[in-house]
Structure formats: structure tokens, C-alpha cells
Amino acid sequence: xxxIPPPATRSVSxxxxxxxxxxEVAPWVSLLxxxxxxxxxxxxxxxxxxxxxxxxTVICDGExxxxxLTLAVMKDGSEIxxxxxxxxxxxxxxxxxxxxxxxxxxxxxxxxxxxCSGVAMIEAGHGKTREEVxxxxxxxxxxxxxxxxxxxxxxxxxxxxxx
Amino acid sequence: xxxxxxxxxxxVDEAVLAGKGAENYFIAxxxxxxxxxxxxxxxxxxMVDVNGIEELKTIxxxxxxxxxxxxxxxxxxxxxxxxxxARYPLLSRTILAGATAQIRNSATNGGNLLQRTRCYYFYDPxxxxxxxxxxxxxxxxxxxxxxxxxxxxSDKCIATFPSDMCVALAALEAVVRVTGxxxxxxxxxxxxxxxxxxxxxxxxxxxxxxxxxxxDLPPRGYAEHHNYLKLRDRNSYAFALVSVATGYELEAGMxxxxxxxxxxxxxxxxxxxxxxxxxxxxxxTEASFAGAADLILAGAQGFEHNAFKIELARRTIVRSGxxxxxxxxxxxxxxxxx
Numbered sequence: 001x002x003x004i005p006p007p008a009t010r011s012v013s014x015x016x017x018x019x020x021x022x023x024e025v026a027p028w029v030s031l032l033x034x035x036x037x038x039x040x041x042x043x044x045x046x047x048x049x050x051x052x053x054x055x056x057t058v059i060c061d062g063e064x065x066x067x068x069l070t071l072a073v074m075k076d077g078s079e080i081x082x083x084x085x086x087x088x089x090x091x092x093x094x095x096x097x098x099x100x101x102x103x104x105x106x107x108x109x110x111x112x113x114x115x116c117s118g119v120a121m122i123e124a125g126h127g128k129t130r131e132e133v134x135x136x137x138x139x140x141x142x143x144x145x146x147x148x149x150x151x152x153x154x155x156x157x158x159x160x161x162x163x
Numbered sequence: 164x165x166x167x168x169x170x171x172x173x174x175v176d177e178a179v180l181a182g183k184g185a186e187n188y189f190i191a192x193x194x195x196x197x198x199x200x201x202x203x204x205x206x207x208x209x210m211v212d213v214n215g216i217e218e219l220k221t222i223x224x225x226x227x228x229x230x231x232x233x234x235x236x237x238x239x240x241x242x243x244x245x246x247x248x249a250r251y252p253l254l255s256r257t258i259l260a261g262a263t264a265q266i267r268n269s270a271t272n273g274g275n276l277l278q279r280t281r282c283y284y285f286y287d288p289x290x291x292x293x294x295x296x297x298x299x300x301x302x303x304x305x306x307x308x309x310x311x312x313x314x315x316x317s318d319k320c321i322a323t324f325p326s327d328m329c330v331a332l333a334a335l336e337a338v339v340r341v342t343g344x345x346x347x348x349x350x351x352x353x354x355x356x357x358x359x360x361x362x363x364x365x366x367x368x369x370x371x372x373x374x375x376x377x378x379d380l381p382p383r384g385y386a387e388h389h390n391y392l393k394l395r396d397r398n399s400y401a402f403a404l405v406s407v408a409t410g411y412e413l414e415a416g417m418x419x420x421x422x423x424x425x426x427x428x429x430x431x432x433x434x435x436x437x438x439x440x441x442x443x444x445x446x447x448t449e450a451s452f453a454g455a456a457d458l459i460l461a462g463a464q465g466f467e468h469n470a471f472k473i474e475l476a477r478r479t480i481v482r483s484g485x486x487x488x489x490x491x492x493x494x495x496x497x498x499x500x501x
Binding site (some may be wrong): 010026027028030049050051054057063064065066069070071073074117121126134135136137138139 | 164166167168169190192193194197198201202210212214239243262263264265266268269398399400
């Protein structure tokens with residue numbers, strides 16, 4: 001690393017999973033690293049760190065984004081939802097339930113990104129057909145090969161078979 | 164990757180003032196810039212965050228019947244905007260053919276124009292590249308060049324410009340509005356991106372200190388007859404091998420005016436006005452579009468791994484022209500129909 005500029009950190013105020021969160025971070029810290037390291041929300045995963053895999057998907061102000069390609073300082077004032085905010089054991093989000101029912105994961109590494117991505121897509125009202133849903137979920141890779149079941153789970157929630 | 168200074172701008176003037184300097188970058192979505200920084204391909208000294216400039220976040224109707232797209236409106240917001248869907252569905256189609264939903268939710272209209280090539284050698288800091296390190300050479304000419312140009316390249320650079328959205332903006336003859344230390348100006352879309360020539364490090368004609376503020380769409384949107392046909396190695400989240408944006412208006416069954424722009428084949432969205440003039444007064448048939456394709460692809464030249472793109476482009480122009488007759492046959496994620 002070259003020339004660390006003073007002051008090295010900035011204050012960032014977020015609302016994360018419904019609660020206020022105050023951070024002191026260097027400007028080059030990604031939202032992903034801030035969530036995992038500063039806020040200990042390790043449900044959000046780091047896969048490629050280059051926007052290719054979607055494992056780091058979180059919901060920011062209602063829209064799914066890649067937390068690895070976003071600086072934490074750019075999101076000052078934003079409302080972030082991570083997998084921890086969607087559901088907890090005993091109180092799962094319908095899409096989490098559907099992932100269980102449809103066997104929509106194997107190793108589980110991509111799962112939190114898949115679920116955040118799927119929830120935001122459904123809430124945005126996008127993806128009218130299975131074909132469209134597959135296209136709109138192409139930003140989340142599953143290298144185990146659970147994709148078919150992932151789409152099944154999302155379609156079940158979209159069609160209202162899970163509530 | 165290096166550390167950098169960071170500042171937020173809340174107005175265009177503030178941003179332009181803060182942005183002065185060779186290694187200062189405006190950051191909006193950051194989806195390409197942060198990736199380049201992580202790969203050690205750019206070394207920003209200062210990031211000027213322009214996301215606080217509210218006036219650049221709107222889509223507004225222009226008195227001439229056109230539409231002004233704020234530079235900070237995200238690609239997804241633009242693609243799903245009711246006025247864009249209704250009047251410029253070709254633009255909506257091209258945006259949704261690019262990247263992923265997550266990236267389109269962050270990436271902005273201004274930033275889309277400024278994304279860098281995805282040439283493998285440009286993206287590999289260990290490799291020579293005339294675009295990244297002028298004078299160091301171009302390994303793509305004799306290397307892996309499947310994604311590379313068949314038109315308008317130079318011996319210095321055979322990279323392609325990767326945007327889908329810009330293929331539609333070229334076809335629609337959009338105008339790019341920019342502001343710099345010396346004031347504001349408008350750049351016709353055809354003059355915005357540039358061919359590599361002897362200066363492949365320059366992707367476009369935007370001044371180093373200038374900020375894109377908006378993209379203006381002229382009134383003509385080709386809503387009735389348009390198509391974007393993108394061919395790639397997988398059906399989603401891949402850059403184009405060849406893509407074609409087609410729009411035309413019919414009068415009594417004959418083409419009154421037409422626009423055709425290609426992506427994935429050159430350092431710029433590729434458009435040949437002679438081919439569009441050729442189509443005027445002709446019926447929208449395979450023979451007509453094949454004639455236009457000959458004019459568009461005149462002088463095309465392939466390399467070891469991309470020569471197939473010449474014939475592929477020819478067929479894609481014809482297919483896109485025919486598909487434009489009935490735009491309802493296009494759906495995201497669907498294979499090309501006909």
C-alpha cells in the first residue's frame with residue numbers, strides 16, 4: 001500500500017437490519033469488509049471480490065447490490081439488509097424456508113447472496129417467467145450446481161406457494 | 164491496490180473543482196472503477212464521490228419530445244422507467260442485456276459510457292498493453308482474441324468497447340452533456356468514443372476534468388420496430404461476441420428510416436450511415452438487411468480466434484432486422500426467435 005492519507009478513517013452512519021450502525025472506516029474499505037469485519041455480520045460472503053459471483057449480494061435501500069464493488073463510505077445514510085436481517089432460526093424468511101424445502105444449496109457459500117438477490121428481485125416485481133427469473137438471477141453463481149433448485153425455490157415464493 | 168483520498172461532492176461545480184488532477188477519479192456506481200483499482204490497473208489518488216449530486220438523478224422530458232437521462236440514474240432505474248420502456252424500448256433492452264441485476268442497480272448511465280475494455284491482456288497487469296501502458300505492445304494481435312475487434316482497429320490495439328447500453332445510444336443518436344472547468348458542452352454520441360489509432364489509451368473524447376451530467380435522447384425512439392440481438396458464449400452475464408441494435412420506421416410497408424449499431428466488433432459502437440441510407444425505401448426483408456450488412460462490414464478483418472465474427476455479424480444484422488418487425492418476440496433470457 002502506498003501513501004496512506006490522513007485522516008485515515010471517516011465516519012459512516014448506516015441502518016443495518018433495522019438498527020443504527022456507526023462505523024469508522026478508511027475510504028478504501030468495501031461495504032462487504034465493513035459488514036463482515038466491523039459489524040461482525042459474516043453471513044454475507046466474500047467469493048471473488050470482483051463482482052463476478054454474487055456471494056456478497058446485500059439489499060441496499062431496497063435494491064440488491066454487490067457489497068464488494070461498493071465502498072462503505074459511499075453508502076453513508078443507507079439502509080442495508082443482510083441475510084441476518086431477513087430471517088433467523090425459528091423465524092425464517094419465506095425464501096429461506098423455500099430453499100430448505102427445495103434443497104436449493106449444497107455447500108451453502110453462495111446461499112446468502114442467492115437469497116438476498118431473490119428476495120430483492122421478488123420485491124421489485126421483476127421476473128415474470130421462469131426464463132426471466134433465470135436471467136435476473138445470473139449474477140449469483142452456484143458452483144455446486146443447485147441452480148435448478150434455487151430457481152424452483154424462488155418460483156415457489158413468487159407464485160405464493162410459501163408464506 | 165493503493166490507498167486514496169476521498170471526498171464527496173454535492174454539486175456539479177464542487178465535483179469539477181475537486182476532480183482536477185491526473186489521478187483523481189469521479190466515482191458513482193464504482194462497479195468498473197473499483198474492479199480496476201482492485202486489479203491494480205488504476206491508481207486513484209483521490210476518489211470524488213458524486214452520488215450526492217441530486218440534480219443528476221432524474222429522468223425528465225425535453226421540450227423537443229426527447230428525454231434527458233441524468234448521469235447518476237442507475238442503469239436498472241433507466242431500463243425500467245415507464246417513459247424509457249414506452250418510448251425507447253430499444254434502450255431498455257440493451258441495458259437489460261448487460262451485466263447483472265446487482266451491477267445494474269449500482270452502475271450509472273454516465274459510468275456506463277466510461278467503462279473500460281474487457282480485453283484479457285488489458286486486465287492482466289503482468290501483460291504488455293498499449294492501452295494500459297502505451298508503447299508496451301499488444302499481445303492480443305497474436306494471442307487470444309475471441310472478444311476482439313474486426314473493424315476499426317489499429318496495429319496498436321484491437322480491443323472492443325464492452326457496453327450494451329451504448330450500442331442503443333449510438334443507434335438513437337444520443338447527445339452526451341458534460342461539464343468541466345471551462346464550462347459545459349454537448350458531445351454527439353458518434354463523437355464520444357474514439358477509435359484506437361495511435362492513442363489506444365484514450366477511450367473517448369471526454370476531457371480529463373470533465374463530468375458527464377446527462378444523456379439526451381432525441382424524440383425518435385423506434386418503439387414500433389426495434390431489436391437488440393446479443394450473441395455471447397453464455398446466455399446471460401457475458402460480454403457480446405457480436406450484438407446488433409436495430410430500429411426502423413415503416414411507411415406503407417417500406418423502411419422510411421433506419422438505424423443499425425453493432426457492439427462487440429470495434430473500439431466504439433459501430434455504425435455506418437451509408438447502410439442506413441441504403442435501407443430507405445426498401446422492404447424489411449432478409450435481402451435488404453443483407454445488403455445493409457455488406458455495407459456495415461466492408462473492410463472487416465478477423466484474427467486467429469475471431470474471424471468467425473464477420474459472418475456471425477452479417478447473420479446477426481439480418482436476424483435482428485427481421486426480429487425488429489415484431490419486438491414482442493424479444494424477452495430477457497429467451498433464445499433468439501425466428
